[in-house]
Amino acid sequence: MNIARILALAARINRQIVRDRRTLALIFVVPLVVMTLLYVVLTNTTNVRTLALVRPTGTGSDSVNTLIDKLLPGKDKLTVTTIKADQVETTLKQGNADAALVFPADFMTQVMQGGHPTVQIVLEGSDPAVASAMLDLNENLLHQLGIALSSLTTQGHTQPPVVPVATPLTIATPQYLYGGPDYTFNDSLAPVFIGIFSFFFVFLLTSVAFLRERSQGTIERVLVSPMKRAELVMGYVCGFTLFALVQSLVILLFIVFVLRVHYSGNLALVFLITALLTVGSVNLGIFLSTFARNEFQVVQFIPLVFGVQIFLSGVFWPVAQLPGALRPFAYILPLTYANDALRSVMLKGANFWAIAGQMGALLLFALLMIVLSSLTIRREDA
Numbered sequence: 001m002n003i004a005r006i007l008a009l010a011a012r013i014n015r016q017i018v019r020d021r022r023t024l025a026l027i028f029v030v031p032l033v034v035m036t037l038l039y040v041v042l043t044n045t046t047n048v049r050t051l052a053l054v055r056p057t058g059t060g061s062d063s064v065n066t067l068i069d070k071l072l073p074g075k076d077k078l079t080v081t082t083i084k085a086d087q088v089e090t091t092l093k094q095g096n097a098d099a100a101l102v103f104p105a106d107f108m109t110q111v112m113q114g115g116h117p118t119v120q121i122v123l124e125g126s127d128p129a130v131a132s133a134m135l136d137l138n139e140n141l142l143h144q145l146g147i148a149l150s151s152l153t154t155q156g157h158t159q160p161p162v163v164p165v166a167t168p169l170t171i172a173t174p175q176y177l178y179g180g181p182d183y184t185f186n187d188s189l190a191p192v193f194i195g196i197f198s199f200f201f202v203f204l205l206t207s208v209a210f211l212r213e214r215s216q217g218t219i220e221r222v223l224v225s226p227m228k229r230a231e232l233v234m235g236y237v238c239g240f241t242l243f244a245l246v247q248s249l250v251i252l253l254f255i256v257f258v259l260r261v262h263y264s265g266n267l268a269l270v271f272l273i274t275a276l277l278t279v280g281s282v283n284l285g286i287f288l289s290t291f292a293r294n295e296f297q298v299v300q301f302i303p304l305v306f307g308v309q310i311f312l313s314g315v316f317w318p319v320a321q322l323p324g325a326l327r328p329f330a331y332i333l334p335l336t337y338a339n340d341a342l343r344s345v346m347l348k349g350a351n352f353w354a355i356a357g358q359m360g361a362l363l364l365f366a367l368l369m370i371v372l373s374s375l376t377i378r379r380e381d382a
Contacts, residue, residue: 060108206285265345283369
């Protein structure tokens with residue numbers, strides 16, 4: 001083994017890396033950017049939940065409301081908003097609360113008369129993890145309230161019992177606005193996985209394939225043919241998009257019928273969302289491949305194109321809970337709108353008009369990428 005030859009080869013590789021500024025940025029700058037972004041998101045994202053409370057209003061309501069307020073967790077864990085009984089569904093649908101706790105107006109009157117008033121828990125339910133946490137919180141709150149009320153109703157007659165008597169209230173079967181008790185954390189992640197995998201693999205496939213077209217001189221040969229530029233652009237877009245759509249369809253069908261995740265919306269609408277995202281991803285791959293000279297340089301785009309969207313597009317944390325400085329960036333990412341639309345359809349059963357805004361944003365992204373990819377192909381003719 002010749003040490004000199006080994007060192008010479010290592011030195012040549014080092015010189016190549018040093019001369020490639022993009023590779024140096026990938027090695028030293030991109031990891032710091034991604035880690036900083038992750039740190040900011042993890043340390044500043046709020047996990048405070050919101051409870052909509054329909055309070056008792058009848059006789060003795062002041063005392064029981066004071067007791068409820070004492071039993072509620074602190075503001076650092078739970079935000080409480082008071083609403084009327086007819087506002088429960090609207091409040092949950094608008095995303096202004098994660099759950100609602102509904103007391104009858106004459107709650108305290110029923111308790112003092114020896115009755116067992118029924119308290120209703122209503123869960124928004126689109127995120128099973130949040131729904132489970134809110135259900136536990138409300139059941140624990142009602143359990144503590146029942147114990148406290150049991151002691152109150154015995155005072156003045158006998159000494160408060162050492163062991164609390166039966167809870168003087170009834171907890172109705174929890175209601176779910178969306179989803180249900182059978183929905184799991186995997187069901188909430190399935191919609192975003194459809195968007196993520198469709199976007200990522202389509203981008204990777206298109207960028208590498210188009211780079212190969214350029215490096216092998218295929219584009220130059222096509223450009224000297226009688227084809228018009230518009231025909232050339234649409235030919236490449238349609239060719240790549242066809243297989244990208246088939247890939248997206250396979251991903252969708254696998255998640256729904258093989259993994260058997262729960263869903264409540266129209267699968268055709270889910271595919272339409274995925275198709276719009278796919279068209280944008282195809283043209284993004286064509287556009288960015290212009291700035292790469294080999295497959296390794298294509299891979300260098302992945303942390304910035306894909307990694308950033310994982311953190312900011314609502315995959316693990318709702319966009320509304322991100323630090324204020326990062327939210328504007330989240331709203332310019334296509335996956336933000338795709339994830340929101342896919343979750344709305346699959347978990348909430350939303351129709352086309354309910355997600356028209358998200359669809360419009362994805363269409364705008366696709367059109368912008370088509371224009372940029374067209375300019376990219378024209379540049380090959382220059």
